[in-house]
Amino acid sequence: MAGQKSYGQFCPVAKSAELLCKRWTMLVIRELLDGPLGFNDIRSGVLLMSRSLLSARLVELEQSGLLRHISAAPGRRAGYELTEAGYALLPVVEAMGHWGQEWIEPDLTVGDIDFGYLLWSLRRSVRRVPEMPESFLVRLHFTDAPDGHDLHWLSYRGPDIDICHSDPGGEVDVWIECEVVAFTEIWMGWRSFSSSLRDQRLVIDGPRQFTQDPFRWLGRSRLAAIGKRPRAERVKPV
Amino acid sequence: MAGQKSYGQFCPVAKSAELLCKRWTMLVIRELLDGPLGFNDIRSGVLLMSRSLLSARLVELEQSGLLRHISAAPGRRAGYELTEAGYALLPVVEAMGHWGQEWIEPDLTVGDIDFGYLLWSLRRSVRRVPEMPESFLVRLHFTDAPDGHDLHWLSYRGPDIDICHSDPGGEVDVWIECEVVAFTEIWMGWRSFSSSLRDQRLVIDGPRQFTQDPFRWLGRSRLAAIGKRPRAERVKPV
DNA sequence: CAGTATCCGATGCGATACTG
DNA sequence: CAGTATCGCATCGGATACTG
Numbered sequence: 092m093a094g095q096k097s098y099g100q101f102c103p104v105a106k107s108a109e110l111l112c113k114r115w116t117m118l119v120i121r122e123l124l125d126g127p128l129g130f131n132d133i134r135s136g137v138l139l140m141s142r143s144l145l146s147a148r149l150v151e152l153e154q155s156g157l158l159r160h161i162s163a164a165p166g167r168r169a170g171y172e173l174t175e176a177g178y179a180l181l182p183v184v185e186a187m188g189h190w191g192q193e194w195i196e197p198d199l200t201v202g203d204i205d206f207g208y209l210l211w212s213l214r215r216s217v218r219r220v221p222e223m224p225e226s227f228l229v230r231l232h233f234t235d236a237p238d239g240h241d242l243h244w245l246s247y248r249g250p251d252i253d254i255c256h257s258d259p260g261g262e263v264d265v266w267i268e269c270e271v272v273a274f275t276e277i278w279m280g281w282r283s284f285s286s287s288l289r290d291q292r293l294v295i296d297g298p299r300q301f302t303q304d305p306f307r308w309l310g311r312s313r314l315a316a317i318g319k320r321p322r323a324e325r326v327k328p329v
Numbered sequence: 330m331a332g333q334k335s336y337g338q339f340c341p342v343a344k345s346a347e348l349l350c351k352r353w354t355m356l357v358i359r360e361l362l363d364g365p366l367g368f369n370d371i372r373s374g375v376l377l378m379s380r381s382l383l384s385a386r387l388v389e390l391e392q393s394g395l396l397r398h399i400s401a402a403p404g405r406r407a408g409y410e411l412t413e414a415g416y417a418l419l420p421v422v423e424a425m426g427h428w429g430q431e432w433i434e435p436d437l438t439v440g441d442i443d444f445g446y447l448l449w450s451l452r453r454s455v456r457r458v459p460e461m462p463e464s465f466l467v468r469l470h471f472t473d474a475p476d477g478h479d480l481h482w483l484s485y486r487g488p489d490i491d492i493c494h495s496d497p498g499g500e501v502d503v504w505i506e507c508e509v510v511a512f513t514e515i516w517m518g519w520r521s522f523s524s525s526l527r528d529q530r531l532v533i534d535g536p537r538q539f540t541q542d543p544f545r546w547l548g549r550s551r552l553a554a555i556g557k558r559p560r561a562e563r564v565k566p567v
Numbered sequence: 568c569a570g571t572a573t574c575c576g577a578t579g580c581g582a583t584a585c586t587g
Numbered sequence: 588c589a590g591t592a593t594c595g596c597a598t599c600g601g602a603t604a605c606t607g
Binding site for chain 1: 513
Binding site: 114140143 | 598599600601602603
């Protein structure tokens, strides 16, 4: 219970660090900054975090006043929601994300975990575009993904967008083929879409109005517009 | 050596957190953001951190490329300096400081440690003002500080400003008397100077031009201008 | 689905002692 | 002053099992 010892300083940076700089905490907050989520939805964003630790962190954060627990009610699912103080952490998370995107050397030795996180991120970033028909289906093929995990369908139906991992049926409008690493790099803004088309790292087929800039409806990382510093100046994890 | 396990995500927030969210790390960076410092100068800013851990952190941060070690040379002291990537963390530290100042409930149960940090902070914030004579001496009396630690002199002599803990001799220009907690609160912007004068929490004596706004030459926390949220909305450590 | 309880090994970190 | 080396305990956190 007691938590780690205090830094013994009144400095607000120190106090903030006491609350925020614990393992997984920033990532839990990152997840919740988009709005309330249920326990297992949070877990999807922090796949390697154990249930018990997530549970403990949520209690800590609630006690500190950073979030509150929403209990289930008719027509409402249980979940967690940041308080105003919690939402006020957006600039902190943004600053960390911005810095990381600009300075950290990517090391995409993709395992299943990054893959799961990519899909989860993608799920949050997809969006309709005006020229899209009521019903729109995309087949996404990760050519190097393990066994049953290589095929995914994005199903845009009215306001609902789902990512399915088995064929939902219906006619496919756009086909995409790509390796996981390359897709991630493009999605993060670390590799350009056009050059990836040129060297065939990404193959896309379908009506031209959708294939010429697929990231309009796929979305991209919010940080994709921030360029990386020259390799020599970058920072590397451990 | 191995460090904690990776979060297994390519998200820049996660990567940044891996590098930054370790115990003491943000505070070491905070210290260095003002410019290069020697080993023991850094220690003065993180009094409760053990030497061995500071040493280890500095190695980690150097290996990651956040700072570099400056070896001693004729006319130059050994020390540590942030790299460009390290200095680029300023917005992160500022965001954390801003958030902390705005949202965290202060709990000033002052022990020696906070006291030491206050003095160290003060040392960095004092500055000359134009109307100050070449030589200017301030006697600072913390009425509730332990035994030999209650008296301090700020000695402004030309460009040099020193904080002495024993009487440097010479005529005192300004006298200040205050309890440590109250002084901290005023310095942090949590309590107003004028109201503190009124209720005698702070007593200051000397020429009017220096006593009417002493924080011009004492300096204040950089975060002092940021107001605290209403008590009910604030966040508390653990 | 949405958690909690318990166990126990890994590691983080402070204390102490030592070195150039 | 500017660190490094070693030791041992505290706690952190993942695995597993269990509950409403």
